Amino acid sequence: MxxxxxxxxxxxxxxxxxFGGDDPLRLRMWGPRWNVQLQIANIHEYMKRPxxxxxxxxxxxxxYVYCADQATTRGGSDVEKFGENWRRRLFLRIPVRNPxxxxxxxxxxxxxxxxxxxxxxxxxxEFTDLRNAPPLQKYLFTTDSSGQKERPEEVILFSGGLDSLxxxxxxxxxDRRRVVLVTHRPTSKLTKRNDKLKxxxxxxxxxxxxxxxxxxxxxxxxxxxxxxxxxSFLYASLGATIAQMFELSRIRFYENGxxxxxxxxxAQVVGSRATRTTHPQVINGFAAVLSAVADRKFNVENPFLWxxxxxxxxxxxxGGCEEMVKYSTSCTHTWEMTRLHTHxxxxxxxxxxxxxxxxxxxxxxxxxxxxxxxLLLDPRADGEPRTxxxxxxxxxxxxxxxxPADFFSRYGExxxxxxxxxxxxxxxxxQLFELHQRxxxxxxxxxxxxxxxxxxxxxxxxxxxxxxxxxxxxxxxAIDAGASTAKKSKDAINPFSGDYVFVRKGQPWIVKFAGGxxxxxxxxxxxxxxDILISGSGTTFSAADLAYRVAKAPQKxxxxxxxxxxxxxxxxxxxxxxxxxxxxxxxARKNSDLAAEQRTQxxxxxxxxxxxxxxxxxGRIRKIGDDRERVRKRVCIAIRxxxxxxxxxxxxxxxxxxxxxxxxxxxxxxxxxxxxxxxVRWNA
Amino acid sequence: MGHIRLGDLPRTxxxxxxxxxIEGGAGTVQLANATISAAEQxxxxxxxxxxxxxxxxxxxxxxxxxxxxxxxxxxxxxxxxVSDSPSxxxxxxxxxxxxxxxxANNGGRTDLGEMAQMAAAExxxxxxxSRTKGLFDTTxxxxxxxxxxxxxxxxxxGFARQxxxxxxxxxLNYFLSRAMDYHVxxxxxxxxxxxxxDFSKALETHCQxxxxxVEDFSGGWFSKTNWEQDGIPRDKAxxxxxxxxxxxxxxxKEGARSDAE
Numbered sequence: 001m002x003x004x005x006x007x008x009x010x011x012x013x014x015x016x017x018x019f020g021g022d023d024p025l026r027l028r029m030w031g032p033r034w035n036v037q038l039q040i041a042n043i044h045e046y047m048k049r050p051x052x053x054x055x056x057x058x059x060x061x062x063x064y065v066y067c068a069d070q071a072t073t074r075g076g077s078d079v080e081k082f083g084e085n086w087r088r089r090l091f092l093r094i095p096v097r098n099p100x101x102x103x104x105x106x107x108x109x110x111x112x113x114x115x116x117x118x119x120x121x122x123x124x125x126e127f128t129d130l131r132n133a134p135p136l137q138k139y140l141f142t143t144d145s146s147g148q149k150e151r152p153e154e155v156i157l158f159s160g161g162l163d164s165l166x167x168x169x170x171x172x173x174x175d176r177r178r179v180v181l182v183t184h185r186p187t188s189k190l191t192k193r194n195d196k197l198k199x200x201x202x203x204x205x206x207x208x209x210x211x212x213x214x215x216x217x218x219x220x221x222x223x224x225x226x227x228x229x230x231x232s233f234l235y236a237s238l239g240a241t242i243a244q245m246f247e248l249s250r251i252r253f254y255e256n257g258x259x260x261x262x263x264x265x266x267a268q269v270v271g272s273r274a275t276r277t278t279h280p281q282v283i284n285g286f287a288a289v290l291s292a293v294a295d296r297k298f299n300v301e302n303p304f305l306w307x308x309x310x311x312x313x314x315x316x317x318x319g320g321c322e323e324m325v326k327y328s329t330s331c332t333h334t335w336e337m338t339r340l341h342t343h344x345x346x347x348x349x350x351x352x353x354x355x356x357x358x359x360x361x362x363x364x365x366x367x368x369x370x371x372x373x374x375l376l377l378d379p380r381a382d383g384e385p386r387t388x389x390x391x392x393x394x395x396x397x398x399x400x401x402x403x404p405a406d407f408f409s410r411y412g413e414x415x416x417x418x419x420x421x422x423x424x425x426x427x428x429x430x431q432l433f434e435l436h437q438r439x440x441x442x443x444x445x446x447x448x449x450x451x452x453x454x455x456x457x458x459x460x461x462x463x464x465x466x467x468x469x470x471x472x473x474x475x476x477x478a479i480d481a482g483a484s485t486a487k488k489s490k491d492a493i494n495p496f497s498g499d500y501v502f503v504r505k506g507q508p509w510i511v512k513f514a515g516g517x518x519x520x521x522x523x524x525x526x527x528x529x530x531d532i533l534i535s536g537s538g539t540t541f542s543a544a545d546l547a548y549r550v551a552k553a554p555q556k557x558x559x560x561x562x563x564x565x566x567x568x569x570x571x572x573x574x575x576x577x578x579x580x581x582x583x584x585x586x587x588a589r590k591n592s593d594l595a596a597e598q599r600t601q602x603x604x605x606x607x608x609x610x611x612x613x614x615x616x617x618x619g620r621i622r623k624i625g626d627d628r629e630r631v632r633k634r635v636c637i638a639i640r641x642x643x644x645x646x647x648x649x650x651x652x653x654x655x656x657x658x659x660x661x662x663x664x665x666x667x668x669x670x671x672x673x674x675x676x677x678x679x680v681r682w683n684a
Numbered sequence: 685m686g687h688i689r690l691g692d693l694p695r696t697x698x699x700x701x702x703x704x705x706i707e708g709g710a711g712t713v714q715l716a717n718a719t720i721s722a723a724e725q726x727x728x729x730x731x732x733x734x735x736x737x738x739x740x741x742x743x744x745x746x747x748x749x750x751x752x753x754x755x756x757x758x759x760x761x762x763x764x765x766v767s768d769s770p771s772x773x774x775x776x777x778x779x780x781x782x783x784x785x786x787x788a789n790n791g792g793r794t795d796l797g798e799m800a801q802m803a804a805a806e807x808x809x810x811x812x813x814s815r816t817k818g819l820f821d822t823t824x825x826x827x828x829x830x831x832x833x834x835x836x837x838x839x840x841x842g843f844a845r846q847x848x849x850x851x852x853x854x855x856l857n858y859f860l861s862r863a864m865d866y867h868v869x870x871x872x873x874x875x876x877x878x879x880x881x882d883f884s885k886a887l888e889t890h891c892q893x894x895x896x897x898v899e900d901f902s903g904g905w906f907s908k909t910n911w912e913q914d915g916i917p918r919d920k921a922x923x924x925x926x927x928x929x930x931x932x933x934x935x936x937k938e939g940a941r942s943d944a945e
Contacts, residue, residue, distance in 0.1 A: 079694060079859060080726045082733075083795035116790040123789060267857030268691060270795045384690050387865035394877050404819050408776070409810030412802030416784070418777025419765070425773040426820045465870035471877050508708035520710040522701060648721070648937070649714050 003075050004089040007068040009060075012093045012128050019124075020091055027067050027222075029060060030134050035219035036067050038139045040212065040238065051136045053097040054293045055241045059139075061102075062230075062237035063216065064094055069119060069230040071222040083270065089122045095130035102127040107292040114285025119229035120272040152178045152210060155243040155251045157235050159183065160194045162353055163304060165328045166312035167254025168201055168209070169321045170303070176206035180246065182239045183213045184231070187334045193342070196327045204321065214238050232277040236286045236300060240293075250299040251290075253278045256309040258439045259352065260302060261432070263411045265391040278302050280420040305421075306431055308439040309356035317362060325357070325365040336372065345373035346385040351392050358449075359442040376450045379464035389468055396443035404433045447472060498683040500676075502534045511646070513653035514680075525550055526642030529635060530657075533666070533674035535684045540673040543632040565622040566614040574614075578607050628670070636668045693862045698722040703863045709873055712886040716894070719859050720936045726796075727855070727933060731926030735797015738786050739804045741921035742779055743847060744906065746808075747840065748915065750831030755824070769824035772816060775831075776808050799858065803850040811843055835910075841903030844928070849895035852932055853888050860887075894935045898928045 004020035009027045017024060028034045038059065068090055075085025096102050102125070112123050154171055158164045158181035171179045181201075183194060194213075202208050216234075232253075239251040255278040262274040276282050283300050290298040304312060316322060330353040331337065333344040343350045354375040357366040368374055373385065380386040399407065408414060414432055418425040450469055457463050463470050499515035509527055512518040521527045528550045532541065581604045588596035616622040623629065647654035657666045657674075667673050676682060693699040702718050710718070720727070730736055742762065749758030756768045763786070764778035783801045787793045809819060815830035816822040833839050864880060867873035874880045902924070909920050 079691065079862065080723060081794075082726055083798075086795075087790055087793060112789045116788070117784070120790055120793070122791055266690065267854060267861040268859075270858065271793075271798045273690075382866050383692075386868060387690055390865050390868055390877055390880070391861075394881065397877075398881075405809065405813045408773075408819060409806045409813070412780070412805035412809075415773075415776045415780040415802075415805035415809075418773055419781045424771070425777045426771050429773040430820055470870065471868060473876065505709065508704070510709075517711065517713055519714045520705055520708040522704050522708065648717060 003072070003085040003087070004091075005068070005072045006091040006093075007064065007071075008093050009064045010095040010130065012095050017093075018091055019089060025068060025071055027064050027071075029063065035222060036063060037215075037217040038063050039215040039217070040136075040139045051241060051245055052294075053133075054101060054295075055244050056133070056136060057096040057098065057102065057130075058237045058290075058293050059234075059241050061094055061096070062234040064092060065115065065123075065230050066216070066228070066234040067218055067222055068092060069121075070218075070225050070228060073225045074227065086271075086273070087120050087122065089124070091124045091126070093126045093128060096127045097130050097133050099127040099129055104292075107289065110285055110288035110292065114282060114289060115230065115233060117279075117285065118233060118272070118276050118282050121229075150178055150207070152180045152246050152248070154178075155180045155182060155239050155246070155248055157182050157184075157239045157251060157253050158211075160190055160197060160328060161330045161349075162309060162316075162325065162328045162356070163256050163259070163312055164254045165197065165324060166316050167252065167304065169204075169316055169319050169324070170254075171252075172201055172205040172207070172209050173321065174319050178207040178209075180210045180212060180242055182235075182242055182251075183211065184235050184238065185213055185215050189334055189337050190329055193327050193329055197324055200321075200324045200327065212242060227275075229272055229275060229277075232282065233286070236290070240286075240290045240298065240300075243298075244294060249294065249297060250301065253283070253300070253302045254304050255302055256307050256312055257305045257432075257435045258308055260305055261414065261417055261435075263395075263413050263436070265348070265395045266387070280305070280417050284420050306435055308435065308442060309352060310359040310439070310442040313356050313360035313362055317360065322362055322365045325362055326367060326370070340369065341372040342370045343372065345371035345375065345378070346380075346388065348388055348392065351375065351389055355392075355443050355446050358446045376447075376469055377454070377463060377467050379466045380468070381466075386466060386471075390471060393443065393447060393468065393472065396440040397447075399436050399440035400444045402437070404430065407433050407436065498681070500680055500682045500684075502531060502682055502684040504531065511650070511653070513650055513656065516650060516652065519649040521642065521645060524638065524642055524645075525635075526638035526640070526645075529639050529672075530642055530674075531684065533672065534676075534682050537674055537676040537682065540671050543635040543670055543672055544628055546635050546672060547631045563624060565624045568621065571611070571614060571621060574607055574611050578604060578611070581607070632670050635672065639666075639668060639672075691862055693859065699859075702859070703866075706860070706863050706867055707873055712883065712890045715860065716856055716887065716890055716936050719856050720933050723855065723859060724933060727929060730796060730929045731922050733794055733797045733800075734792035735783060735787055735794060736800040737918060737922045737925055738783055739797070739800040740847075740925050741916070741918050742782065743804055743807075743843075744916040744921055746775065746779070746831055747834035747843075748910065750828050751835050755828045755831075770827065771824065772809070772812050772819055772822050772827050772830075775812075775827065776805050779808065780805050795858065796855070799854040800851055803847055803854055807843065807847040807850055811846055835906075837903035837907040839903075840906045841899045844902035844906075845892075845895045845899035848898045848928055848932060849888075849892045852895060852936070853891040856887060856891065857884070894932055897931045897935045901931075902928065 006017045006020035006024040007027060008014055008017075008024050010029065011031070014021075014024060027036050029036050029038060072088055072090065074088065078085040094102075101107060108125065112125070115121070115123050154177055156164065156167055156171060156179055158168055160183060168179065168181055171177045181198075185191060185194070198209075198211050236251060236253075243249065243251050260278040260280070262276065262279065264270065264274055280302075283302055287298060287300040290300065307315075313325070316325065329337075329342060330349045331343040331347060332349050333347050336344045343353070345351075345354070350371065354366070354371060357363055358375070373380060375389075380389060398410070402410065408429065414429070417432060418428050421428045423431075447468070451458060451473065454463065454469055458469060458473050461470075499512065501510055501512040501518060503510050507523045509521040509523075509531065510518055511521050529546045532546060532549055581600055585597060585600045585604065588594075588600055614622055643654055643657055646657065655661060659666050659668045663677065665675055665677060693703060698718075699722055702715065702722055705715055705718050742764075745762040746759070746764075749755060749762060752758040756766055756770055759766050759770065759775065759778070763782040764775065765781065766774055766778050770778070780801060783804075787797070811834075812827065812830045813819045815833065816826045834843050864874070864883075868877065868880055869875070874883065905924055906916070909916050909924075913920060
């Protein structure tokens, strides 16, 4: 069943919900039962004209979408269903000031296609009439922010990360332009750092920028999904509304091209598992939606599309603003943020940032202590911390060696950009390739330099085994003459050599038959039994003996004696009675007495069943409660299961061990044995 | 921004067996077998996957369009938005775009379809790029000639094999990458990233071998269907997808066994 959710916004009625209506989510931005609150810094003093109702609708829709996105989980691991739960079906019923406008295809189509590409969800909107619409003032709060009084020239979406900082420096300091910096604060933890950045930018800017912080307060239970793929839509909508108020028709995201295009760093990163926040297709989609809302051409741009993060940092340095770097925040694991560790060092953004800082030679302005886990020399825990870094570095190493043909035949995702940028597809493709090559070379140079700098530690193997430098170097255990020699001599007698191998290596067994492909047998009792049988080829074992050898607690192993299922006398009575009934049956048939025939037949069937139960081979009385029999069954079943497993990987070995084939090498039963045929010499 | 989400394999017995095999040092052949067996149920629904079927249908349409005098017009007829003299990269970009537009609002999109879309773009770049001696600055005539050659039975066979080899490799890595990096580091299955890379290359080669089964029948299917139906309709492409994947799955299981012979 797909991951579906209905979302009812404001005071809309709850009937006729097409899907996901069992437990609809209620979002209210105002009224006594509000659970979502949008707050925009009071910008009345700067406003050139009132905000049109369509823009008020836009920011409310974007807020609802953002909150619905966060309140609906993408499910657990749905890997077997190829991401069925990752992609959600969302139905949103939203009250708006102008429903006809929002129902029109000129807005609805780009809105749905952009959002669905951005978050990979399926969106169904129903727009209803909004009564008692709140004015913009409802969302405004007073801030101590003060900036220039002249009309601003640019609206920049300023997250406080390195890229948007680079953009703010470019616009406000290098180009001396009047800018508005719109900041969405996902957490109050960033406030102090953003305020510091604000102050530093103001000191150097020719015109004091206008800072517009935007907050969204929501009920705790609405924060269930942290991926927040729709965040950039909210951000763009708020930025566009501000731009509209200043009579501007453009907003700018500043994001390096590598992250904008966000090619997958691992095969499991499919679709929007790598965010498409500022992907050119999304940027164009935003522009289409905003143009439809504004009823005029509205542009959304990313001037850093063809820059790497390192180049942005170099640009910051050239602008004389290096001291701002340490106050920027790139980490998304904000919940881990402390005063000492402002960056986790584990998430993709931290890795990306630190590589760029090192590549740009700005480590003096981005203290290593700020990272909870250092990039190059710190040990990394299993799972995502190591996976993310390993994938990042491997991707860079691969791309650095690639030709354009290799690149496009490895990263199909790159083809998604070709139709969404100005210029010919060939030019765009070449730019794209060159951008990624520059980035890859910047990353690999950092690694190469670190290897050179730590050559002695690598040679002596004194670095933590799971640190990046150890992972990229061919290393084994720490140098120890004794152990090393011992290992060498052990390797000389390769325990896994030969055409016939059945050897335990750690937990599993390595198996090879007749010089074929070796394979692994995972630990199981059946494999352990086979190991004993093959090692002791030609020896006959009792099933109980095999079970005893493999049992975890053999000292507790005691076999009970069996008892007869019945007595010979009782069995004799059953048989005599059966014979009598045979005569009765014949009599009933002769007399055409159907009732007697049926009755007699039933009794005969019951007797036959009981006799069958109580006797075994040759009509002998069966034993019950026989532990030996139970053990025989258990051991043989375990061996047969292992034979089934072997059949998956080596048909010939399975055939060789099949107890039903002739000549038979494996015999099962109370006495179990394996006899290797002539010419078969097992390394076991 | 720029967040990337990673995941793990399910904790069910069959997937934990795959994890144990990685940890135990199983080779590519055995791992491919175990992985495809664990993923078989999901893959069985592949012929119903809109993205996958649309991708394969488009891959059959481009060579046929290239045989027409009006290449660009024929491409537009199947939905590709291209100029009058399309370059290779333009066609590749248009293929991605049209699949996205056919799955508008994400209806019916799955990771499998997404992987197929990427595999198509990659195979086109690789196969046509090698025939036109490069990706950029190719003449429209060169591009059309290179595409039209794929309409020859034998050429289509090779092309289909490359596509399915990529798709299979992507599918296997889609699962395995969720577990492999847990086993990187000293004393683990892969001591270094170089060993991971070697494993990936071996898996790629194994997928190429497994996809040979598609090469054996796809050219014949393409020519026969095109002749009988005067074109290749979507339902026939869906049938071809089903058979091709079924054969590859069986090959990955059977191939692993025959490797030992």
